Amino acid sequence: xxxxxxxxxxxxxxxGILISDLGPVFYTSTRIGKGNKSFKMFKFRSMRVDKSANExxxxxxxxxxxxxxxxxxxxxxxxLPQLLNILNGTMSIIGxxxxxxxQFELFRTGKWNDAAKVPVxxxxxxxxxxxxxxxxxxxxxxxxxxxxxxxRELEYVYVKKMSFGYDFKMIIYTVICILYALxxxxxTWILNELKGAAKESKKRINxxxxxxxGRIDYxxxxxxxxxxxx
Numbered sequence: 001x002x003x004x005x006x007x008x009x010x011x012x013x014x015x016g017i018l019i020s021d022l023g024p025v026f027y028t029s030t031r032i033g034k035g036n037k038s039f040k041m042f043k044f045r046s047m048r049v050d051k052s053a054n055e056x057x058x059x060x061x062x063x064x065x066x067x068x069x070x071x072x073x074x075x076x077x078x079x080l081p082q083l084l085n086i087l088n089g090t091m092s093i094i095g096x097x098x099x100x101x102x103q104f105e106l107f108r109t110g111k112w113n114d115a116a117k118v119p120v121x122x123x124x125x126x127x128x129x130x131x132x133x134x135x136x137x138x139x140x141x142x143x144x145x146x147x148x149x150x151x152r153e154l155e156y157v158y159v160k161k162m163s164f165g166y167d168f169k170m171i172i173y174t175v176i177c178i179l180y181a182l183x184x185x186x187x188t189w190i191l192n193e194l195k196g197a198a199k200e201s202k203k204r205i206n207x208x209x210x211x212x213x214g215r216i217d218y219x220x221x222x223x224x225x226x227x228x229x230x
Contacts, residue, residue: 002083013044013077020068023049026081031098033120036108039090041098042081046073055100058148059140075178076131082122094167095121096155097130107152115155118162123174125194126154131177132191153198160201 003010017025027045030038046069053061065073072078085091091098096115099107108116121127134147158166173190180187 002086006080006083009077009080013072013080016068016072017045021045021048021066029055030101031120032101032104032108032116033090033098034116034118036104036113036116038101039085039098041091042084044072044078044081045069046078054102056102057140058103058106059138059143062138073135074181076174076181079122086122090120092119092121094124094158094170095119095162096124096158097121097127106148107155112152112156114159118159124154124158124170125197126151126158128170128173128177128190129154129194129198131181132187132194150195150198153201154194157197157201161197 014025024045027043027047028040029043031041033039046066047060047064048066050061050064053064069078082091086093095118098120130147130151134143134151137143137147177187177190
């Protein structure tokens with residue numbers, strides 16, 4: 001159904017890519033999804049082909065993006081072929097973003113590996129945060145410092161908040177963000193809400209850790225007191 005509804009955008013993308021840059025219309029890459037299992041993810045190609053390129057960096061090679069590619073990336077038309085992934089069951093509409101194999105250690109470690117418990121998605125809180133704010137930052141080091149920590153935390157936030165209501169909210173937010181992008185504006189109120197959710201998640205984890213440490217200290221003191229009495 002989604003493919004049928006968006007078919008005019010598929011036609012625009014296909015024609016635009018063929019006119020802009022000779023090469024394949026689609027870009028496929030190996031991604032890590034639910035259960036940390038690999039699958040092939042589809043996108044419309046927005047960059048010039050470079051067989052030696054890798055995906056270790058969280059920032060795209062801006063010099064390889066052709067003009068029409070910039071447009072389809074800006075309004076997320078390049079992501080539409082992932083509807084095929086939704087159709088074959090490797091992705092969902094909303095969820096944590098699929099992880100590139102070269103970035104696995106960044107996103108699937110510690111508590112953040114909880115993201116592997118749910119299906120990866122076409123959009124979600126982390127994807128929206130990256131879309132609104134992360135796409136503005138081209139320097140990889142600056143991105144890692146300013147964007148990555150919150151983006152990764154929002155993957156964890158999704159796992160904790162996952163529900164039909166939250167997914168529907170993220171779908172609405174995705175549409176709103178794309179409309180804002182079309183008119184050249186930043187959706188600051190959604191950005192602030194996402195930042196707040198990540199901050200609250202980190203605060204809750206810190207409080208839980210403090211509580212656990214407090215209980216361990218109390219038990220240690222109790223054991224020491226008993227040993228002294230003996």
